[in-house]
Amino acid sequence: xxxxxxGRRNLFSERxxxxxxxxxxxxxxxxxxxxxxxxxxxxxxxxxxIDASGADLFVSQRGxxxxxxxxxxxxxxAVERIRMLPGVRWADPILYDxxxxxxxxxxxxxxxxxxxxxxRGGPAPLVAGEEPxxxxxxxxxxxxxxxxxxxxxxxxxxxxxxxxxxxxxGMTNIVNSVSYVPFDDFAAxxxxxxxxxxxLVGSDVSTGVMVRRIESATGLTAQTRAGFSAxxxxxxxxxxxxxxxxxxxxxxxIGLAVIGLTLYxxxxxxxxxxxxxxxxGARPGRLGRIVLSQAAWTVGAALAVAVLxxxxxxWVLGRAAATLPLVVEASSVxxxxxxxxxxxxxxxxxxxxxxxxxxxxxxxxx
Amino acid sequence: MDEFAIRAERLEKVFGEGVIQVRAVxxxxxxxxxxEVVLIMGPSGxxxxxxxxxxxxxxxxxxxRIAIDxxxxxxxxxxxxxxxxxxxxxxxxxxxxxxxxxxxxxxxEFALNLAGVTGRRARDRAKRLLxxxxxxxxxxxxxxxLSGGEKQRVAxxxxxxxxxxxxxxxxxxxxxxxxxxxEIARLLRRAATEEGRSVVIVSHDTRLKDIADRVLWxxxxxxxxxxxxxxxxxxGMAVEREGSSHFAHEGQTFFFCSAQCRDEFAAKPDRFxxxxxxxx
Numbered sequence: 001x002x003x004x005x006x007g008r009r010n011l012f013s014e015r016x017x018x019x020x021x022x023x024x025x026x027x028x029x030x031x032x033x034x035x036x037x038x039x040x041x042x043x044x045x046x047x048x049x050i051d052a053s054g055a056d057l058f059v060s061q062r063g064x065x066x067x068x069x070x071x072x073x074x075x076x077x078a079v080e081r082i083r084m085l086p087g088v089r090w091a092d093p094i095l096y097d098x099x100x101x102x103x104x105x106x107x108x109x110x111x112x113x114x115x116x117x118x119x120r121g122g123p124a125p126l127v128a129g130e131e132p133x134x135x136x137x138x139x140x141x142x143x144x145x146x147x148x149x150x151x152x153x154x155x156x157x158x159x160x161x162x163x164x165x166x167x168x169x170g171m172t173n174i175v176n177s178v179s180y181v182p183f184d185d186f187a188a189x190x191x192x193x194x195x196x197x198x199x200l201v202g203s204d205v206s207t208g209v210m211v212r213r214i215e216s217a218t219g220l221t222a223q224t225r226a227g228f229s230a231x232x233x234x235x236x237x238x239x240x241x242x243x244x245x246x247x248x249x250x251x252x253x254i255g256l257a258v259i260g261l262t263l264y265x266x267x268x269x270x271x272x273x274x275x276x277x278x279x280x281g282a283r284p285g286r287l288g289r290i291v292l293s294q295a296a297w298t299v300g301a302a303l304a305v306a307v308l309x310x311x312x313x314x315w316v317l318g319r320a321a322a323t324l325p326l327v328v329e330a331s332s333v334x335x336x337x338x339x340x341x342x343x344x345x346x347x348x349x350x351x352x353x354x355x356x357x358x359x360x361x362x363x364x365x366x
Numbered sequence: 367m368d369e370f371a372i373r374a375e376r377l378e379k380v381f382g383e384g385v386i387q388v389r390a391v392x393x394x395x396x397x398x399x400x401x402e403v404v405l406i407m408g409p410s411g412x413x414x415x416x417x418x419x420x421x422x423x424x425x426x427x428x429x430x431r432i433a434i435d436x437x438x439x440x441x442x443x444x445x446x447x448x449x450x451x452x453x454x455x456x457x458x459x460x461x462x463x464x465x466x467x468x469x470x471x472x473x474x475e476f477a478l479n480l481a482g483v484t485g486r487r488a489r490d491r492a493k494r495l496l497x498x499x500x501x502x503x504x505x506x507x508x509x510x511x512l513s514g515g516e517k518q519r520v521a522x523x524x525x526x527x528x529x530x531x532x533x534x535x536x537x538x539x540x541x542x543x544x545x546x547x548x549e550i551a552r553l554l555r556r557a558a559t560e561e562g563r564s565v566v567i568v569s570h571d572t573r574l575k576d577i578a579d580r581v582l583w584x585x586x587x588x589x590x591x592x593x594x595x596x597x598x599x600x601x602g603m604a605v606e607r608e609g610s611s612h613f614a615h616e617g618q619t620f621f622f623c624s625a626q627c628r629d630e631f632a633a634k635p636d637r638f639x640x641x642x643x644x645x646x
Contacts (some may be wrong), residue, residue, distance in 0.1 A: 282448060
């Protein structure tokens, strides 16, 4: 059994100040968690098409590793070579581009996928209507809502008009959505002939073996679905890293200021008592532990508050704004906990210096 | 082992330099035996607090030597002084100086923790001591819920719990009424008589003379002979006979800190005369 927990007692005897401090640090940590969570949510959405495609592998033009911000072109001859390879269960080409779908005055950014209806790479799951026939398009239900159209409505993209034949779900994220048109219509609208953007492959052998087999036979780049999805996430992440770093740093500075001021005020208000403790024989290490325990309690409680609020916020956003999912990942909590520990240690520095300077002889002064 | 619990020799403390130099304590010698109560009196600014700080190992003297229980304080490195204080000294303060976030029993327990006693052992010992001081009903009370007398009893329990050789008390009765003040004085006397502790009290309270084995007068940083001192019958302050206002009444001479006190006495001498136990 340890000694009297004086750090905790001191901290929580000033409830209002302590709770304000915890709330301040908690909000700062929440900012980091929420940013992380929104980013994690966006990452999941960004690669949703790839993850839901059902393909074991994605084949692209040599050196092309993502869909986002990429252009890939594969001749049909290569598609046929892939189909002939042993262990290939199926291989379906898709066309891909990013653009916008418009209706009346409304506009929704979209990834456009051209696929052969009845084959892989199309809309899944369909929640209304059917796969697109010639001159038809399938939209995500949220994008359709934004455009104010439903099944049977008309939209513009790729420089022509399309009839909405069906709606998917879960394919809209904070940035854009995914729309599907027939492969041949896509090619005609873009003036493409005999090429695909990517090839989706189903494999009967291990994906590692199949990657090597396709790459040596065609000279193209093949990746597993998970690898392709991770590359996609990394590409988007790289583009947002600086912004995330700036916002995280801002939140960190706010948290540092709050915890520093909270601990400093707590020590300042008990300066005489620190002197008493020194007079009674408290060693510097013991006094340091008192300050650090106050810091630990503050950041620990603040972290708990931040995690609970982030989970609550994620729940609310999940219901109120489907395009803005907030996913609190364990890795994110661990990262923020480490940051909080650093925050606490830094915030305790100034109070520690103050404590070290208190003269025990002050107890005899009035 | 030294026969004295406290032995201070030619203690000097000088603050500042040049024209702002102040000699707060000048060549003080003090020896206190185990079980002895020494009361140090003197006017404000006479160096009492500085002397107490030095005796309590919180302030290094400019020159001179202090030995506590035979241990020369100058020989102890700074890093060992806190541990030395926690085991060899008990402190009692005018403002009680209890730790406000802790309960009565935790305040006493904390002093034990500082001396290396923790856990149930510390808690039980702190409880036993407070029970002995009649504070059994107040163990879990925080200082704000205790009366002045109760706070000072907790403070004395805290001072005694590590069984120190020396108790240093700074105006221990100043914020208490006379009945409680007397009780606190009795506790300090008991610590000396029954437990053999050396008690050094710094105070303006002349009532504490009753429990003191010796009374010393500190003025301008030096001890003066108490035979040169008298008590002002009006305000109770100790005053030097030489050079102070005085007044003769029924064959006795009374000494005053100021002309105002003398005039007040002169107006109704019988009202004040009996306050002074043995005027010269």
